[in-house]
Amino acid sequence: MGLRERREREKENLRQEILDAAREMFVAEGFQNVSMRKIADKIEYSPTTIYLYFKDKNDILMQICEETFALLYRRMQEIEKQSQSSLDCLSKGIRAYVEFGLEHPHHYEVTFIAPIWDDLDKSEEYKFEGSMGERTFGYLRSIIAEAVAEGSLKKGDIDAMSQTVWAAMHGLTSLLIGHGDFPFVSKDKLIDCLTETVLDGLKT
Amino acid sequence: MGLRERREREKENLRQEILDAAREMFVAEGFQNVSMRKIADKIEYSPTTIYLYFKDKNDILMQICEETFALLYRRMQEIEKQSQSSLDCLSKGIRAYVEFGLEHPHHYEVTFIAPIWDDLDKSEEYKFEGSMGERTFGYLRSIIAEAVAEGSLKKGDIDAMSQTVWAAMHGLTSLLIGHGDFPFVSKDKLIDCLTETVLDGLKT
DNA sequence: ATTGTAACTTAACGGTGTTAAGTTTGATTC
């Protein structure tokens, strides 16, 4: 009777093996440069086996995105614990976000930048509702709401304000990841400047 | 004697034909979804002919990027003419940038977002120096420098400030283009909020 | 008329994501 369970556990194992192999290769070489056949080679199964566990290549990507978001979410939570004020938390959070992106550039690419290619497909298959992405953004939003309630930030549309912060963070992160050829000022200086600018802007 | 010239003109014509076909298809379907063979079909030449005029698929992309940048650059110049203060110009410029991106999402994708995939290749082949990209960014920088000189913006590192503005604009643009599934507040509201926030932040 | 060259094409290489059909494996039933 435990056999079926063991089978299921093994099946789950292979699923995880695929996910692990794919993640490692995506991170090392980038999503576009990793083929299903390469993943299959790595786990020593035939390419088609992967399709027993994932709908398609994009599906693997999405699973990894969720994991990555979960990591970021946890880091944000830790920051909140270590923060005195919600404003302090926000400021540290922005830096953490950008640095997280730079630490995991291919994850970031895959999570925030790559989905562009899917156009319509994605919105049908992959639901933002209930995703780690939603939770992470909700977290940012709640901190901003808190800061506004405290009077640390000016009163205003909380959604517009959170989305503005997200846009700024995301912009900086993706520029730093994708445009290594541009003569940026130092990473730290830029993060500081952006954080100060945005937060100051949300105070007045 | 005019023969050679006519030949060259015809050669240049085909080059432009390829560029026009590619641009139209990239814009309609996205870079990734347009193959060399499709472009060839459209211009009614064999796929290999394209390689007589462009190094590879990315080369076509880069040429189109330059054109697109030139368009954006001109729009920025017009804005400057119609602006009273450099601060006004900056504010209008940010809106124009984002809206330009939304009007040409695939151009924008290709110009600012896609280069990520090329990793090292790009930096070798495609030089930022002298590109329309450089000129456009230089333009933004000069307006910010002017605003600082006037005392309309606080004193600070001009490069860090310009890059911050660029990051924020770019972030908003690429989020709006790529994440249609996210429940953003209205485009106009968001652009206004971001512009106000960033500019206010650069004043204090 | 012949030569030489530029423009263009054919055919192919080695890859891609994905699917239909077939095979192996191994526990369950008779």
Next chain:
DNA sequence: GAATCAAACTTAACACCGTTAAGTTACAAT
């Protein structure tokens, strides 16, 4: 213990892709 049956996995293939080497055509210059 042999037959059955489903799950797990593979083989082979389809229809593409970017790109290149080799070959052909067309045509101006000699």
